[in-house]
Amino acid sequence: MINVEKVGYHIAGRPLLQNVSFVAETGQLLAIIGANGAGKSTLLKILSKELAPDSGKVEMRGENLKSIRNNQLARFRAVLAQNNALAFNFNVSELVMMGRYPHFDGSPSKQDHEIVEYALQQTDITHLRDRIFLTLSGGEQQRVLLAKVLAQLTDIEDIYGLPHPVPQPKYLLLDEPITGLDLYHQHNLLEIIRTLTLRNFCVIAILHDLNLTMQYADKVLILNSGKTIAFGKPVQVMTPANIFSAFHIPVDIIHPPEYTHPFIVHSRSFSEQPLQEERWERSNGQSKSLYL
Numbered sequence: 001m002i003n004v005e006k007v008g009y010h011i012a013g014r015p016l017l018q019n020v021s022f023v024a025e026t027g028q029l030l031a032i033i034g035a036n037g038a039g040k041s042t043l044l045k046i047l048s049k050e051l052a053p054d055s056g057k058v059e060m061r062g063e064n065l066k067s068i069r070n071n072q073l074a075r076f077r078a079v080l081a082q083n084n085a086l087a088f089n090f091n092v093s094e095l096v097m098m099g100r101y102p103h104f105d106g107s108p109s110k111q112d113h114e115i116v117e118y119a120l121q122q123t124d125i126t127h128l129r130d131r132i133f134l135t136l137s138g139g140e141q142q143r144v145l146l147a148k149v150l151a152q153l154t155d156i157e158d159i160y161g162l163p164h165p166v167p168q169p170k171y172l173l174l175d176e177p178i179t180g181l182d183l184y185h186q187h188n189l190l191e192i193i194r195t196l197t198l199r200n201f202c203v204i205a206i207l208h209d210l211n212l213t214m215q216y217a218d219k220v221l222i223l224n225s226g227k228t229i230a231f232g233k234p235v236q237v238m239t240p241a242n243i244f245s246a247f248h249i250p251v252d253i254i255h256p257p258e259y260t261h262p263f264i265v266h267s268r269s270f271s272e273q274p275l276q277e278e279r280w281e282r283s284n285g286q287s288k289s290l291y292l
């Protein structure tokens, strides 16, 4: 479990996060949603110990994050950051092996190689194993980086479905992991996450797709201008009012009987109100009779 208590963070006197509190449970996917600039990545950087909060605290496995040593943290917490503009002149399997670095000194063991093969296969990139990372498409690169974090947190027991000698929760922090992926690989990644949550993982992911959030997340944190709008189960907190507060766009929640989860649709699909007019209304606080 990750316990976030009254976290605040400022840059040059400007608050980027204010009084953010929530608990991310092991065995669950927590999605962070909110408009561009809401503070999602800043929060994820605090959870990954890349930034230290100005106020409040973050606890992982019951310990204050700031007192966990980085080399120890890397064995049970992995991070997929946004915009990985990394000039990796490595091939895919070498790069995925980097995920195993916190687990060995010197050279990788047979088990490390097995785990890399497993991560390549899980993310559907075995056929790319000898390709140079930089020559891959954006979506392929994203899957390689996912394989790397998967390799970092996989134990040999996970591959063979064996019980862990000392079962410990693991933490996966993902900043926009499905951005750039095609529809098949978006669902594939979210299914991988679902499998991980069944294996004692706590996954926190920033997502921009509200319908995939509704379908896959166990909990949702909605941020707006660095503050929490709502935190809870998707169907409870992803309401038209909360979504309007976060994204300034009117939506309807529809629940076709043949689906197990509701869908969020822009109300304009029904009202046919042009988006430009809505924008005008938002900035002027009144209705405009003529279309722009």
Ligand SMILES: Nc1ncnc2c1ncn2[C@@H]1O[C@H](COP(=O)(O)OP(=O)(O)OP(=O)(O)O)[C@@H](O)[C@H]1O
Binding pocket: 011, 016, 034, 035, 036, 037, 038, 039, 040, 041, 042, 043
């Ligand atoms: N180092 C920095 N210096 C100044 N401002 C910053 C810095 N880092 C972030 N910000 C600002 O803080 C706000 C929150 O940024 P953050 O990256 O957390 O947003 P986000 O919710 O992840 O947005 P997006 O959906 O666009 O990725 C933004 O207005 C951003 O410009």
